[in-house]
Each structure stands twice: as C-alpha cells, then as structure tokens.
Amino acid sequence: MKTLANLFKNNIREYGMLIALIAIMIFFQVATKGTLLKPVNITNLILQNSYIVIMALGMLLVIVAGHIDLSVGSIVGFIGAVAAVLMVRYNLNFALTILISLLIGALIGAWQGFWISNIKIPSFIATLASMLIFRGLTLALLAGESVGPFPVAFQKLSSGFIPDFFGETSIHITTLVIGAILSVVLVFIDIRARKNQENYHFDVLPLPFFIAKNVAISGAIMGLCYLMASYKGLPNVLVLLFILIAIYTFVTSQTVIGRRIYAMGGNEKAASLSGVNTKRLLFNTFVNMGVLSALAGMVFAARLNVATPKAGNSFELDVIAAVFIGGASASGGIGTVIGAVIGAFIMGVMNNGMSILGVGIDWQQAIKGGVLLLAVFFDVYNKRKG
C-alpha cells in the first residue's frame, strides 16, 4: 500500500491543475466580492469560453499526435462568415447552414491533413499558411463588412437554454435533474474503474479519499447546476460541451483510435512499424480539428449574432495555451481531455475575473502569458525531479 503522498505525487499534474483552477476561482470570488460565482456571471463565463473548449478538444488530439494547428482562429472567422453569407444573403435554412458549415470545416481539415500528412510539410508551417489564407478569405467573403443578424433558431445555438419540462417555477428543475443524473453516472463509472483496478492489484486511492473525491465532484456538479438553475437553466451550449467532453474523453482513453493517436505522438516510427496507419490517422486528426473549429465558429458567430472579419482573431493562442496548461507535452504523446478542459477554464476564469476587476486588456494578456509559462515550468520541474 503506497502512501497518500506517493499517490498524490504520481497524479500531481491532474490534481495540481484542478487545485490551481479552484484556487484561482476562490481568489476571484473573494476579489470580485462574490460576483464571479453569481448565476448570471457563471452562465456568461461558460458561454464566453465554450468555443475555446470545443477547439481545445480537437487541439488536444493534434498536440498529442505531435503536431500543432495555428489556423483554428482563422477558421472560426471563415466559417462564421460562410454561415452568415448563407443565411443572410441566400436565406438558407439554419439547419442546412450548420450542416454545410461543418462539411466545409471537414474539407478545410482535409486540406491541412493533405499537406501535413501526405506531403509532409511541418504542421507549424502548413497551418500558419492556412491561418493567413482563411483570414484573407474571410475578409474577401464579407467584403470587409459585418454580416448579420441571424435567424433566431441559429442564435439559440449559443444563447438558448434548455426548456424546463417541469413547468415554470422559480428554479429550473430539469437542470437539477440532469445534474443529479450526471453525478450518479460519474460516480458509477469511477466505482467500476476502481473495482477493476483492485482486481488487478493496482494501487487505488484509500477509500476515505475515494469517497471524498466523488463527493467533491458530485458536489461541484450539483453546485454548478444549482447556480445555473437559479438563473435560466442549462445553456444549450453547455449541454453540447458535456456531450463533446464525454465523447472525447471516451475516445482518447478507451478506444483503439485514441490509443493509436497517443502511440503515434509518442513515437511515430514505432507506431507505424506496429501496423498503425499513421498517415491516415494524422489526416483524420486534422479533419476532426477542422470540424470542431467550424462548430466553434458557428457558436461564436451565434453568440455575437453577427459575422465580422476579425472574428476568431488570436483564438488559436488561447486554445493552444489551454491544452499546454492542461499538461499536454509539446513533443506529443502526452495530454488528457480533462486537462485541456481545465486549462481552458483556467484561462476563462482569469479573463472573466480580471475583466470584472477592471484589469485592462494589456495586463490581462501579460498575466495570462505568465500563467502559461508557470504551468509548463511546473511540468518540466516535475519531470526533472521524477
């Protein structure tokens, strides 16, 4: 039986970032005199960061595969423009618009994948080129103007909330029910994993800590849902996020494809000589990134209710920073979905908190840069010690 300290040390990256997120939240909660966790603000915070989280999921896979994608910000702008033109200029139905936009995202991803995976141009250069290309195309498409507003149904993508099936009460009951179901499912999954580990005599968390951990997680989910419920309930986009996070966590940790992406990022040659079709896998990783960027582009456009030529500017930096803060390795093969999501929220909470405090955009940038450096330093330092 290993000591708790040892267990903590082995998982220091995961717990460390979570603790950092909580610490940052407590700090801003106090500094903003309780504004941070007000229902309306927490809802806003999630809406503001949803597109970063969506892209971080794809970026995590790209970075784990040992690559990088600098073009996601431009694709956000481009897809927003495409959707706007389709709906506003051509009066296309919103559902069809979403479908076409996602398809274009996939094509853009395929374009990247072609240059990177087939022609073997370093991803840094190929996506840098795309970043310029799609920013330019966005300007051309919008002719330098803003295009909007969008049909209400499309706006709901970002600004809508799920309906309350339990009638109109002061509190959104459906939200609480969903939160409860989610908590139960998570606890159930964790118990099953623990049993599995015990069967194979691996070290597991001591039971009191295991219980405490699950109580804390369930508590956090219920607390969040309660806050949401006392405002307008769960935003549509948060439901989307939950589903996406669940899918990507599952894919990365439980499936053959996920395992192969990690192996490819860890040692491309060894993976390839073990029968992994690394070329196709890398291509698909970029297609996936393209689709998620397109989705993020629409969520962002829907939120602003207008497509602008500057939409998505420098989003790629926030996304990449989120993934690295979340513990991914720049040389590939290491990183988790949950880490990337936590990373995205660390950035988001800091943005939001500093804005409430009235910190100027200049200092916000500088402080965020410092946090990124600190997080990666923490990684390097741990690795050297271990």
Added chain:
Amino acid sequence: MSDNILEMRNITKTFPGVKALDNVNFTVKRGEIHALVGENGAGKSTLMKVLSGVHPHGTYEGDIFFNGQKCQFKDISQSEKIGLVIIHQELALVPFLSIAENIFLGNERQKMGIISWFDTTEQTNALLKKVGLHEPPSTKVSDLGVGKQQLVEIAKALAKEVKLLILDEPTASLNENDSQALLELLLQLKQQGITSILISHKLSEISRVADSITILRDGATIETLDCLEDQISEDRIIRGMVGRELTNRFPPRVSNIGETILEVKDWTAYHPIYDGRKVCDQINISVRKGEVVGISGLMGSGRTELAMSIFGHSYGRHITGTVYKDGQEIDVSTIDKAITNGIAYATEDRKTYGLVLIDNIKDNITLSNLEEISDKMVINEPRELTVTNEYREKLSIKCSSILQKTVNLSGGNQQKVVLSKWLFANPDILFLDEPTRGIDVGAKYEIYTIINQLASEGKGIILISSELPEILGVCDRIYVMSEGKIVGEMLAKDASQESIMKCIMTQQEVIK
C-alpha cells in the same frame, strides 16, 4: 606521483529507491586499457557518470582521485578540463556541422570570439591523421558512417588533450571491420600514453585489448582481473558477471523442421533517396516451419533493408518480387497487410523504432494487435491487463508493474517488451533484427530460449545478427548477405566464423 591515474574510493550513489552503486572501488593504472564489464544495470554507466561529473560532487558519497589529486567535479566541463573525456554510446555529434566544427565544438580555435578557420582546419587534419580517418575536415558528420563518426568523437577527445579516455560501448553499432580498426586505434593511443576505460559487452574485444578488467555486479565491485599475468578466458569473465557458471551461452535446441512457410522470390528494392541504387538485388530466400534462419553480413549489407521491405514495404522504393506463404502468394504492400498475413518484424533499434518509450509496458505490448483486446474498437481493459500480465510472466519481464513506462526498463527487458508485442500479434514468421544488441549475457540467454520456444511452436524465425557466434549458436541455416545480394547459404552445422567471413570477403557462392 602514484602509478594510478585514477582511484575511485568507496563510491556510493543512491537514486530514489535504488542503491545504484554500493561502496565501489575502482582503480586504473597509468597507460593501461582497463575494461569495465557487468550486466545491464550493474552500475557501469552510473559509475562513469559519477566520474565525469554528470552526477556532480555531493550527489554521491566517496572520493575520486585523478593523478593523486582529489576531484570534486560540478559538471562535465570541469572533468574535461583536466583531461577526462567520456564518449557515450549514443554519439554526441551535431550532424549538420562539419568534422572540424564538431571536433572543436565548445573548444573553438578562436581569438576574441572570432574563429580561426586556418588553425581549425590544420589541427583537424593532424587529429584525423592520428585516428586514421581520411576525410576532408569540411565533410558534414551526417555524411559519415557510424564507424567514422566514432573516430571523429575520439579525435574530438584528443583535441581536448585527453589523458583518460572513457568509451561506453564504442563498438555496439559498428561492424566487424570498423570494430577491429577502433580497437587497433585504442592500442595505438595506449602507446602514446593515453589511458582508456572500455565499457563493453563484447568479451572477445575485451580479451583482445584489455590489460585489466573490473567486474561490477548489482552496483558493487566483484573483482579486478589482471590480464597481463594470467590468461583470462571469456567464461571466467562471464562467471564474474553473472555470479554463476554459465555452462553454455546458447540454450540447447532440438530442431524440428517442417514445410516451407515463407518464400521470397526475386526480391529487389531501391534506396528511398538515391535513384538507381539497389539495396536488395534479386534476393531469393525461404524459411521453413520450426526453422531458425540466420542472415549474416556486415552493417549496410542490406539485411535490415531486406527485412523491412518485406515487412509491408516499410523501406525502399520500386520494390519488386513475390512473397509466398504456405505456397500462396501474399500481399505485403503495407505493414497492416504484412501483419495480417502473419509476418512480424522486431526492429533493430528498439528505442527509436521499437517502443513508444513514454508509454507503459501494457500499451506497447498491445499496440500491434489492438483489435484482439477490443470489442468494436473499444478497448476491453480487463482483457488487456490479463493478456499483458501473461506476457510479463511468460517472458519474465522485470518491472514494478505493467504500468511502468518502458523508458525506465533495462535494455534486456525493453527487448522482451518488443518481443511480447510481436508474439501478441501471433505471427507465423518472425524477423528478429539484432534482438540481443546491447543487452547482457543473462538476458541474451533468455532471448535465445524464447527463440527456441517459438521455433518449436512451428513458427519460422529469421534472425539478423552481426555477432557471428550468435548466428552459429542459434540458427539452423545461414544466409550471408553482402552489397544487397545473398552471397552464401550454408547449414549452421557446416559453417564457421571463418567460412562466413570468407563468404563476405570473396562474395562468392560457397557450395553447401
């Protein structure tokens, strides 16, 4: 001044959880070639790292005396300053710089930061002459073979006015000729008064050049043998290393050879970059069930290229020829197809091509056959754990758990993980490319036992090896390759080291 150039007294070095060195005493006499031997993990490299300052003073206990002076190195530059140079197994040259730039890297011939190219070139020429390398100083290191790169490393050490030269497995990646040349050079340097410490697994080399031998085992000095007074046999050294009598270096095996399982006909492959250069030229080979076939030949003779081109065309271009399995033609145009058709290839360089080092043992073992442990592309974790634990026991992989990262395993255990991976893919034909390179005598024996086991299960094994005793000791039949061609074929019982070398040298077909 004492007669000993180096004395290391009571060196103890502890890593978290492990005592890597335990009161080690190591004394080297001036002007000798002193061999340091021991199994993998015995502490040789750690001892040399303590000596050269990689592990700085204060992180270990004990004293180091160099030329009678007590030394407390904080880093490598301090140890190099007094003439103590270590050449690592993995060469530390910058591939895109020239020979001259590499030799004087960090030690530039300069005046106020401006390099004097005249001095650099002139001195490089002198140094290259000393080590017997006939290349212009402006040649890029990446254009040199491993053997020549090794010479550049030695020239670099000479440029630093080396007094004690430490070579860590210098011949591990060299072919027979280059190894001989390197050993000759060591003897020459000895004449010029340079003392060397030679770490090697190749006992034949040690018997040839060493004046004394220190044996380490489990982090402790076992004994120091003086080769000048007594003739030391290889068996004597092995006994010291493993702590027991290893009566036979190769496990006995009973061959039970069946039908032909794999046949390769008219196999030709071209170099991936240089147009028109054939790396495999009209090759015909076959393997039968339960047979271990050796492919012998110098480095660069096309052995690895042959295996890799058959294994899913993973090397070379414009590949032509046909592969038959059990008499049926099979498609090996991609690695996936080759694996599906029952072919496996365990690579030569396990760290670069064989393992995902940052991943754990479990993930590495199942990588080539994830479908087997998955239901509809979802990994069944309990089944994966069961399977990998089976291999861990079957091949006795020494590890804390199968969740241990492979980067932390010793060479022998890493090789067992690579073998497990391919056994799990359940192939009928296995190509093993230098499976015992850089691993110790005990682990080699275990690998040979696994090979025998596989053959007795009716698999066809193709063993590529540079070590002739290994080829002779393990195989049933031997092909000899040279310059991309098969230049000889013989039954192991009729073959000898001489006959194989003769085959390579004369490039003539030796009649069976």
